[in-house]
Amino acid sequence: MDIKVWLNRGNKINERIFTKEEQIEMWRSLASKVTACYEQSSGGSSALNKLEYYIAKCSDMELTLGGDLAELIDTKAEITEFVRKMKDPVLSLLLENRYLLGKSWETIAEELNYTGIYIRELHGKALSRARKLKEA
Numbered sequence: 626m627d628i629k630v631w632l633n634r635g636n637k638i639n640e641r642i643f644t645k646e647e648q649i650e651m652w653r654s655l656a657s658k659v660t661a662c663y664e665q666s667s668g669g670s671s672a673l674n675k676l677e678y679y680i681a682k683c684s685d686m687e688l689t690l691g692g693d694l695a696e697l698i699d700t701k702a703e704i705t706e707f708v709r710k711m712k713d714p715v716l717s718l719l720l721e722n723r724y725l726l727g728k729s730w731e732t733i734a735e736e737l738n739y740t741g742i743y744i745r746e747l748h749g750k751a752l753s754r755a756r757k758l759k760e761a
Contacts, residue, residue, distance in 0.1 A: 628756045632724040635704055638697040639727065645690045652683035701725055710758060716751035719744065 656679035704725060711717040718737070722728045728736075734744040 628752055628759060631759070632704060632708075632720065632755065635697060635701045635725060636727045638693060638700055642690065642693050642697060645686055645693065649683055649686045649690070652679050652686065655679045656683065707755075707759070711751070711754060713751075713754070716747060716754060719747055720751050720755065723748070 656676055659676040659679060705721070708717050708720045708725070711720070715737070719733060722733045722736070723730075730741055730744055730748075734741045737744065739747070
């Protein structure tokens with residue numbers, strides 16, 4: 626597996642979690658709208674069926690979210706341990722900021738007081754060293 630893909634796994638899991646959280650919010654919103662309609666019309670099993678469906682979808686999504694969170698914790702711990710093995714603290718910090726915190730190149734450059742061009746050069750160097758470390 627390419628080192629960038631391997632390091633970026635945590636960010637991909639984060640994106641999946643964010644998407645599921647948005648879906649949960651959508652199901653909750655739909656359920657609350659059905660509840661409001663159900664209270665106003667008092668009757669009609671159709672509204673109750675929709676409410677049950679939305680609650681079930683929300684519950685299912687929350688269950689899978691728990692597994693994703695556990696996977697995220699394990700993955701980030703693995704990447705953190707790996708990155709800390711790098712001997713150069715600047716390269717290690719760069720990889721942590723990018724692959725563990727998901728920061729943009731511009732933000733990393735600003736925080737480390739480097740130009741964007743130099744950060745990208747450092748990134749190439751960091752990936753090269755990380756690749757060698759991973760192969761060792």
